Amino acid sequence: MKRRDMLIASASIALTNRTAIAAPEFPRSDTLIRYVVPFAPGGLTDVMARTVAQKLAEAWKISIVVENKAGASGQIGAEQVARSASDGSNLLAITSNHAVNVALFPNAAYNLVKDLRPVALLANSPMLVVVPASSPLNDFRDLMAASKARLLTAGSSSNGSATHLTMALFNDLNQTRMTHVPYKGGAPSMLDLISGRLDVIFSNFPESIVHVKAGKLRALAICSAARHHVVPDVPTTSEAGMPELNVESWTGLMLPAKTPDGVVDRYSREISRIMRMPDVQERVKSQGFRLNFQGPEEFAQFLNTEISRWGRIIKVGNISPE
Missing domain, CATH: 3.40.190.10 (Periplasmic binding protein-like II)
Structure with missing residues (x-):
């Protein structure tokens, strides 16, 4: 990816559809939230989505339904949320797959940068x-x-x-x-x-x-900067002589691009609180994952880096889906 394109992508993710319009009351007592996981049940993404959904529902006293919409390397569920109402009632669980898909599927029916906005990075593996x-x-x-x-x-x-x-x-x-x-x-x-x-x-x-x-x-x-608590005797790639081979699968949360800032901020603050809960930290650790909360702006920067890095590797390696 050329430097100019990288800068455009970075600016797009960070600034797309930021609006000064005041957000409506959110959530209302009758709000039903659909949290789309674009993969089959199980694994990092599903575990984190269900953990966050449960805690959000308890805190806000509303109903949150987790829906698994698997297919096309996560694109089916992502497109569904990208095309949905921008009122905070439609959430998308995303993973490193989605950053890769930007280069792997350039003609996808939705645009990760333009149609969705970062809310929070949750955890990695x-x-x-x-x-x-x-x-x-x-x-x-x-x-x-x-x-x-x-x-x-x-x-x-x-x-x-x-x-x-x-x-x-x-x-x-x-x-x-x-x-x-x-x-x-x-x-x-x-x-x-x-x-x-x-x-x-x-x-x-x-x-x-x-x-x-x-x-x-x-x-x-x-492939990380720090050793893992499950296998503490296994050295990192940094220790072994290749620090650049730092690769972690991760999962985060996005909303449709035109979701008001107030709604995004409300989600981010609440999820930050949830990630600090001892029972959440213990559950994530027991699954072998690591909590790595980042708010909207930090997550946007991280996402830019992931899109650029994998875009380059896909080009250099001449990698295609089939």
Whole structure:
């Protein structure tokens, strides 16, 4: 993505549809809120959406319905909310997939930058670099060296997925290439890795950690700036010599672009309070996730960075959905 385009995208996300119009009373006692999760139940996004929905409903004494609208890498649910009423009654759970989709699906029916506005970043989950337990690769530096010496096979849950893009970023940073083997989902790729039919997967943490704990896979590094409480003995990619390979799946919340500032601010303040609740923090930690609350402006800046970073990797790696 060219610098000019990056600046335009940044300005668009930060400033789109900011309005001085006073927000109507929100929420009213009869307000029904639909919180759309554009993926199947389970996982980071669904867990966080349901946690936030429950706490918001209790605090505001209203009804909030979580709806799973899976399909098209999160685009179906996102388009639904982007086209819905801008009165605060329609929420969208977004993930790193949506930042990737900006470059991966340039002709999508909705525009993440123009049609939606950031409200809050909620939590993240780092990628975990894993190899079979029988692999001769004992640490991340071994992987860096081996990928220069021979052509390794790297699995992913699909073309353009976080697992694929993390591998592509590794290749870009290490100036190597791997044979990419895409699967239809994380589970089948894990089975082939365990059996030794693959050399490595830059995996979603929840998909691989159970196999690491069972001794079927070896974790070489965690793609974050800090070690993870679930696997404190696994070094970070920074410690292992590649600090730029800092990749975490994340989830946040957006509203239709024309939602009044007052409504956005009300959500942001309440969610900030919810994220500080001990029971919420414990629930998130028990799932292996990390709370990482950011308000509208900080989240917008973070989203800009994600769109730019993955847009570049998609272009350099010539990555397409199929």
